[in-house]
Amino acid sequence: MKEENIKEIARILLGTSLIFAGISHLTFARKDFKAQVPDWVPLKKDDTVVYSGIVEIALGSALVFTPEKHKRKVGKIAAAFFIGVFPGNISQFTHKRSAFGLNSDNKRFVRLLFQPMLVYWAIKSTGDRNP
Template identity: 30%
Template sequence: MTRSERSPLLLAGLLATAGVAHFASPRPFDATVPSALPGTPRTWTYASGAAELALAAGIALPRTRKAAALAAAAFFVGVFPANVKMAVDWRHRPAPLKAAAIGRLPLQLPLVLWARSVARGGEAQA
């Protein structure tokens, strides 16, 4: 299997793993939900987990891959505020945790580029 054939499956696997994590251990995700959003953080945690699982399934299937990959790119942009909130909230935590929270911020760009690359059918950018 070539790199370009593995790339969509790897992205689908990443999204599926994250989606399952939202259901298996929702509390850490609840804490990243911006308070400006209506409803409860748990509702947003479960909704984003379900979205990640749906995106993973869509990317795994060649017939829906392009649309799902473009939706994944938009999803990665959409969850960026949660990563910003996490970095702000964790600014007084021990250095390794603070570094992890801050380190997540620039990772969104490669994820967006990777999803766009999968949508185009090209090799992964990440």
């Protein structure tokens, strides 16, 4: 399979995953997502979850449907979003908040290691098609 096709599949998979995550923010996983909101965020936890869910749906849609000429920019924005929400994962770990089956320090710590992979995925799947 060509690298271009792999990137396309990876980009669409990331986009649809973000859309799903965004929908889950607004519906069935709302309570779990509140556990990730750091106490220092100046908004109500529920509002933060709703707003981040809307952003995830928008980013996911952009990853899936953006024209070729804007894909790199959308990938960078998605990577910045993953960096921006990382403090929530750190907060869940440091405050020992159980959510999403992350009910031990080890599981919450391992979750932290996946965030850099999401940043890489966003950049790599939207990078140059023809180097």
